[in-house]
Amino acid sequence: MARSALLNVMVQAAIKAGKSLTKDFGEVESLQVSRKGPADFVSKADLRAEQIVFDELRKARPTYAFLMEEGGEVTGTDGAHRWIVDPLDGTTNFLHSIPLFAVAIALERNDEIVASVIYNPVMDELYTAEKGNGVWLNDRKRLRVGGRRHLADSVLVTGIKTQGTPNDALGLRQVTHLNPAVAGIRRTGSISVDMAWLASGRFDALWEAGLSPWDVAPGALMVKEAGGFVSDYSGKPGYVWNGEVVAGNETLQLLLLKQLQAVK
Structure with a gap:
């Protein structure tokens, strides 16, 4: 290259x-x-x-x-x-x-x-x-994002600080909701690494909230350039600035988004 x-x-x-x-x-x-x-x-x-x-x-x-x-x-x-x-x-x-x-x-x-x-x-x-x-x-x-098409076959990654903020409480509810539906959920502690690994196919999909622009901007471009899709929790492209990210290949990103929107 x-x-x-x-x-x-x-x-x-x-x-x-x-x-x-x-x-x-x-x-x-x-x-x-x-x-x-x-x-x-x-x-x-x-x-x-x-x-x-x-x-x-x-x-x-x-x-x-x-x-x-x-x-x-x-x-x-x-x-x-x-x-x-x-x-x-x-x-x-x-x-x-x-x-x-x-x-x-x-x-x-x-x-x-x-x-x-x-x-x-x-x-x-x-x-x-x-x-x-x-x-x-x-x-x-x-690199290319992974090609899996079913959440049941997929390993997801997220980030939860578990410090009592609204985003963290919502994140825990999301994990509880998603856990039975997926092959696994990981938490590495570095959103940049998470998004790079999503772009490389190591992870299949990702979600997280409460992020800052420097958390999101570098990895989001990588996911998109690897053929992936990125949105905020509403499905719109405001993720860099509102700090909500849902990402994966086209199919998994939509499936994950639908699951997340069902959690209140």
């Missing part, structure tokens, strides 16, 4: 940030035994990774705006482009020495997501996508 210049910039930023996180991940494992714990350390690791991404992208495209999980919004001057950045998606996993997290970057052009990168540094899996050019794993394998 030949990358565009823009995608090269994004990949370089993600890999550099991923190397920083991998180094910090080795440190956080040893901090698990300390009384203070690794929470402050992980916060600094998150900020370091975001600063690396910001510096790399700003150096390459100084006129582009930013929307970042930690740093918020940074205005640009060209009026058309914005980077959407999650420097550490899967912070709780990182905090607990669970090696499943990612650096996620999307590029928005004139209100449309046109390119994205998700890099899982521990597994060294680099997912890249550009509008119209498909989604690729490590530049070698072009």
Whole structure:
């Protein structure tokens, strides 16, 4: 796969940030035994990774705006482009020495997501996508969503914090409703990894709510470029900004959407 210049910039930023996180991940494992714990350390690791991404992208495209999980919004001057950045998606996993997290970057052009990168540094899996050019794993394998057509044969993935918010309570009701109808339900703790794995066919369908744009934008493009379909809970395309995602191949996405709409 030949990358565009823009995608090269994004990949370089993600890999550099991923190397920083991998180094910090080795440190956080040893901090698990300390009384203070690794929470402050992980916060600094998150900020370091975001600063690396910001510096790399700003150096390459100084006129582009930013929307970042930690740093918020940074205005640009060209009026058309914005980077959407999650420097550490899967912070709780990182905090607990669970090696499943990612650096996620999307590029928005004139209100449309046109390119994205998700890099899982521990597994060294680099997912890249550009509008119209498909989604690729490590530049070698072009990905497609799975072809299953029945929920009973499918493994779904979702994310529930179980902290008492309305979204979490609804999510638990949805799991209870769906569990007898599917082959399995997983919860990895990283929505970016979930969506990349959906694009690769490892998961068959996905749903989650209470998300932010940096959670959704990178992976949603990958799912679509892999032949999948994405909507919010109402079936409309507002998922990046309202934080509700239902995704899968054309058949499963519709079947899952119907099941979710039956849960109140």
